[in-house]
Amino acid sequence: MVNKPAGMVVHLGAGHENGTLVNALLHHAGSLSTGSEEHRPGIVHRLDKETSGCIVVAKNDRVHAALATAFAERQVKKTYLAIVRGLPRHRRGTIDQPVGRHPVHRQRMTIRKPPSGRDAVTDYEVLASREGWSLVACMPRTGRTHQIRVHLTHLGHPIAGDPFYGRREHFARHLLHAWRLEFEHPSTGKLLRLEAPIPADFDLVPPPPPKAA
Secondary structure, three states: EEOOOOOOOOOEEEOOOOHHHHHHHHHOOOOOOOOOOOOOEEEEEOOOOOEEEEEOOOOOOOHHHHHHHHHHHOOEEEEHHHHHHHEOOOEEEEEOOEEHHHHHHHOOOHHHHOOEEEEOOEEEEEEEEOOOOOEEEEEOOOOOOOOHHHHHHHHHOOOOOOOOOOOOOOOOEEEEEEEEEEEEEEOOOOOOEOOOOOOOOHHOOOOOOOOOE
């Protein structure tokens, strides 16, 4: 697992030939799994450039295939943290709305009925709130592009600093963090619970202290 910093592009692409996570990993490890695409060695799943946190990387093709299957079959439990504008009406709930590409703004996604939209489900829980902002844990059951960002906007509480689905304002990036991943190790079958430290810019709404034992 790698803790990707906000602002780093994951893999090579148009306008991003250097300074990517793949570049750094290849420099460090020497080689990674072949993967399904030539420009994405080792990369099992994706995070947006501005999203920080947990990303799984495979060193060989066998592990890559097993992990890719686990993600595709929804055997990986994902927990993201987001700071959103306002306080959701319900402290916890489920957003079940299909997501598809925007018919006009092709770089954006939106809520769309099938067949243009694909099923997308996100569970959420409000962890803390302060001065008009809330810290929300999001547990996506599916993995659609921009799913959490679209779903929280649909809920009426866009992510802080998101210029696509809300407002950039004074924020340096959209405040979304891939906090935890839980899955079985492809070789040992051991349950892994990986966690990326909460980044400093999330101090806008600090999480509540852990409960005493």
